[in-house]
Amino acid sequence: MVSGGASAWQWIDLENPSEAELLAVAAEFGLHRTSVVDSLQPEHLPKYEAIGATAFMITRVFDSGADREADTIQELTNKVGIFYAEGYIITIHRGSSLLIQDIQEKYVATGLVNSTSELLLKLVKAIFKTYESPAHKLAEELDFYEAKTFLNQKMPPLIKGLYHLKRKATVCRRVLRLSEVVIDSMGQAGFQATAVQDLRDLYIHLQTQLEEVNEGTNNLINTYLSLSSQKTNEVMRVLTLFSAFFLPLTFIAGIYGMNFEFMPELRKTYGYPGALLAMGVVALAIYLWFRKKNWL
Known part of the structure; x- marks a missing residue:
């Protein structure tokens, strides 16, 4: 638990809590039972709910340690549930999270955030930023496959790799698209306009980059199949x-x-x-x- 000191706010981070622990926290802060149940289920997709004075959101963080051939939302991302109110933020996740540790060390421990709204903005932005490196790596992989397709005289078996590349780009795009509701809701809830716009710019940048990878992969698959057919002919x-x-x-x-x-x-x-x-x-x-x- 992290306290905001004079500003009287709290950040409670629950790592792999038991149902009893979570229900105890829920009772203390008056959290809605349905939202608490949702926060325990790892397969939930991003969403945003406002229940009275408390906002509940589910976000998904890209897992940098995922297996190379992982290509589903559950395999590529980890869920982070967030309860937000003026006086507290509760984050819930399974397993240790470097993102949570980084936010705590960089912003909370140094006093750079002075309210739950500022902390929530930092959390959401950091969650979106976990998709920057994967998007860049996917673009590099696409360049690699393009070179393999057009510069090799022999046609290497690339279809499996291209399929996983396309699946990863599609999964990331879907998670980000579902997460847009968080940005929209934060804008409507009166968060700092410039900070929300910064989030939206990051979202648009990531979506554009992943869309380019997705379209490039589709084109490369079609080209690869055409070249393979030409070789056969x-x-x-x-x-x-x-x-x-x-x-x-x-x-x-x-x-x-x-x-x-x-x-x-x-x-x-x-x-x-x-x-x-x-x-x-x-x-x-x-x-x-x-x-x-x-x-x-």
Whole structure:
């Protein structure tokens, strides 16, 4: 618990509280039971509720330690529930939070925040900022996949990586879009206009960056599939050309490979060279015809 001293406000941070502990705090501050139950459920999406003089919001912090192949909201983000009133802020989260520690050391311990409204603005901004580094890394990954797609002669198997890239960008965009209600509600609640506008600018910047990654990934997937199809068509074209050359030659060889007793050409002195010559003439004729059609 952190106290605001002369300004008479409190910040109570609950890390992985039991239901009994949370209900005790709820009873002390008169928190709505439904909101308390919501704060215990880890899968809840961002929202904002005003219940009397208390505001309750659910936010989601990007988890920098998430697995590389994580691509769902629950895997990529951690929930932080916040109860806010003029005299107190209660934050609820599962597991330790570097973000909470950083806010406490940087702003509360140094006396840079003097009210719960200032603290809430710092908290919400810090939560949004957790998406800055992931958005930048996703853009770098997109550049990497573009280089792999266009600069490699061989087509590496990139679809799985592109899928996870697209999923991460989509998840981050969805969480931020749902979190916009927090900014809107804070603006309507009379928070400092410049600070709320700063939050909105950060939100727009992140959404724009993630949207560019999402669109770029979609375009790259389509391009990759087109290039893969083109490579397949080139292989089929080469195989078809080989078949066109060898089919008539195989036909000639098949005729003279039959073991009938009465085949005059087999007994002639120049029968074998004649068959080879016929094969050569047919192959040359096919080659010249393909060149005329610009197929070679």
